[in-house]
Amino acid sequence: MSGGMFLTLGIETSCDDTAFALLEGERRILASVIASQVADHSPFGGVVPELASRKHQEVLLPLLRSVLEKTGVRGRDLSLIAVTAGPGLMGSLLVGVMSAKALSQGWGVPLIGVNHLEGHMFANILADPALVPPFLCLVVSGGHTEIVLMRARGEYLCLGSTRDDAAGEAYDKAAKLLGLGYPGGPQIERMAHGGDEKAFDLPVGLKSSGVVEFSFSGVKTALRSVVQSLTDEGPAKGKLPVPDLCASFQRAITESLLVKLRLAVEQTGVRRVAISGGVAANGALREGLAALGKKLGWAVYLPPKEYCTDNGAMIAAAGYDSYRRGRRTALSFTANPSWEIWER
Numbered sequence: 001m002s003g004g005m006f007l008t009l010g011i012e013t014s015c016d017d018t019a020f021a022l023l024e025g026e027r028r029i030l031a032s033v034i035a036s037q038v039a040d041h042s043p044f045g046g047v048v049p050e051l052a053s054r055k056h057q058e059v060l061l062p063l064l065r066s067v068l069e070k071t072g073v074r075g076r077d078l079s080l081i082a083v084t085a086g087p088g089l090m091g092s093l094l095v096g097v098m099s100a101k102a103l104s105q106g107w108g109v110p111l112i113g114v115n116h117l118e119g120h121m122f123a124n125i126l127a128d129p130a131l132v133p134p135f136l137c138l139v140v141s142g143g144h145t146e147i148v149l150m151r152a153r154g155e156y157l158c159l160g161s162t163r164d165d166a167a168g169e170a171y172d173k174a175a176k177l178l179g180l181g182y183p184g185g186p187q188i189e190r191m192a193h194g195g196d197e198k199a200f201d202l203p204v205g206l207k208s209s210g211v212v213e214f215s216f217s218g219v220k221t222a223l224r225s226v227v228q229s230l231t232d233e234g235p236a237k238g239k240l241p242v243p244d245l246c247a248s249f250q251r252a253i254t255e256s257l258l259v260k261l262r263l264a265v266e267q268t269g270v271r272r273v274a275i276s277g278g279v280a281a282n283g284a285l286r287e288g289l290a291a292l293g294k295k296l297g298w299a300v301y302l303p304p305k306e307y308c309t310d311n312g313a314m315i316a317a318a319g320y321d322s323y324r325r326g327r328r329t330a331l332s333f334t335a336n337p338s339w340e341i342w343e344r
Helices: 038-044 049-071 090-107 116-127 167-177 184-192 217-232 242-268 283-296 312-324
Strands: 007-012 017-024 028-036 080-086 111-115 135-140 145-152 155-161 272-276 299-301
Touching: 007 090, 007 312, 017 049, 017 312, 028 049, 028 312, 038 049, 049 090, 080 090, 080 116, 080 312, 090 111, 111 116, 111 312, 116 135, 116 145, 116 272, 116 312, 135 242, 145 242, 155 242, 167 184, 167 217, 167 242, 184 242, 184 283, 217 242, 242 283, 272 283, 283 299
Parallel strands: 007 080, 080 111, 135 272, 272 299
Antiparallel strands: 007 017, 017 028, 135 145, 145 155
């Protein structure tokens, strides 16, 4: 390809998706590919770390080759390689980081490590040029549930996070309890379409606490108690009303997220609100946030669903922005499964 274009290769291997993307400038996506491991982990009801690492190794080079062939870009044409360095599963992260280091040295291309959660926030910026700091972002996935204030690009304040499980983890555990597949979020959402969300009064954790914190242990325990009672006694014995249970559980999770987002807006005065992460693809959450934003006069930003789950484009976008701001990563850096970049 011709000179003058800034080309960033984004690499994402933090959990169980292997993803590459090629980004031109700030937001033009030339190619984006993802290899999912859902079928590999489904029999186990969750991600098996050692298996995830092995699968990353199997598909990484074929995926990279497909991106380069699709775009006609050679490795030495690249301006930057951006790779997720944490947080995530250590083995999975190392596959991406060590591969990125080898490519950087072999092609003579600068390398930058990207925080996975910052990448999720940049999925919104990538999708909508109108979104500029300051804004609030609900980062909600299988491993994280946090509300972060982006004061400026590269400047973050975490207003609060979960005390126990992440929202996506709660969905997975609920789905397993109800005999549904993995990952649990999409399964519960699918079943909830035919259910009554008011059928069971499941609790909303920390609803009236006055602090921007989440807790999903109570709603999981309540769901388990309801299932146990329905299974052991009464005319419904052995016949669970799964759609109603799913709808009620989804309502409780969604309400918890929206209550704390509203509190964060009230505390900060920031009225631009975005969501990111795998659970941001949930239809009930997206509809609920859009309705709440319209009611209260917020500017609401919802990333396309394909950018909610882990992808290479968001990592390329965050890496490009970080590089433009002057941040550099020494080749000696390594993966950090607990890496956190925001103030608390």
